[in-house]
Amino acid sequence: MEKRWVLKQQGSEEDNEKLAKELNIEPVLANLLVQRGVRTFDQARAFFRPQLDDLYDPFLMKDMNHAIERIGKAIQKKEKILVYGDYDVDGTTSVALVYSFFKEFYDHIGYYVPDRYSEGYGISLQGIQHAQKGEYSLIIALDCGIKANEKISYAKENGI
Incomplete structure (x- = not known):
């Protein structure tokens, strides 16, 4: 498969120079920011140092309330959770962020990162089998699993 880079259009020279001066950065970096819609000091601050108010509401994600309830139930019942x-x-x-968060207050937590060569991307059967062997009853899939319907069904059929 041939891969092709698609370059963003250059920012205007005026915008690049203005931002470079405001931020005291090189014009090439200012151009990259302008290409991403960052044209002012305040926009750059929000880009590089976002505040909690800048984040999207996680409950805009489908079924987030069910996920939170399920995690709460697992913690309440002291179930083993696999990140x-x-x-x-x-x-x-x-994985590092979520595992570290849970580890602060919950002992029944583990993590799994699949082998890139033998398992590939996404939720794998080996990962589910790891969860089974470790007696995990909940897998929190991060940045993967949204289309892994068959593997998720397999996990559910096996008590996860």
Whole structure:
């Protein structure tokens, strides 16, 4: 398969220079920011140092309330929870963040990152089998699993 880079259109020279001066950065970096819609000091602050108010409401995601209820039930019943994410940078970062959060107050937590060569991306049968062997009853899938209907059904059939 041939891959093709699609370059964003250059920002205007005026916008690039203005932002470079405001932020005291190189014009090439200012251009990258302008290409992403960051044209002012305040927009740059929000881009580089977002506040909690800048985040999207997580309850806009479908069934988030059910997920929260299920996690709450697992904690209340002291079920074993497995945090599962891909091996790429956003997957491993998500796993580290969520696992560290839960580990602060909950002991029945583990994590799983699939082997990139033998399991590939997403939820794998090996990962589900790992959960079974470890007697986990809940998998929190991060940045994966949204289309893994067959594997999720398999996990459910096996008590996860």
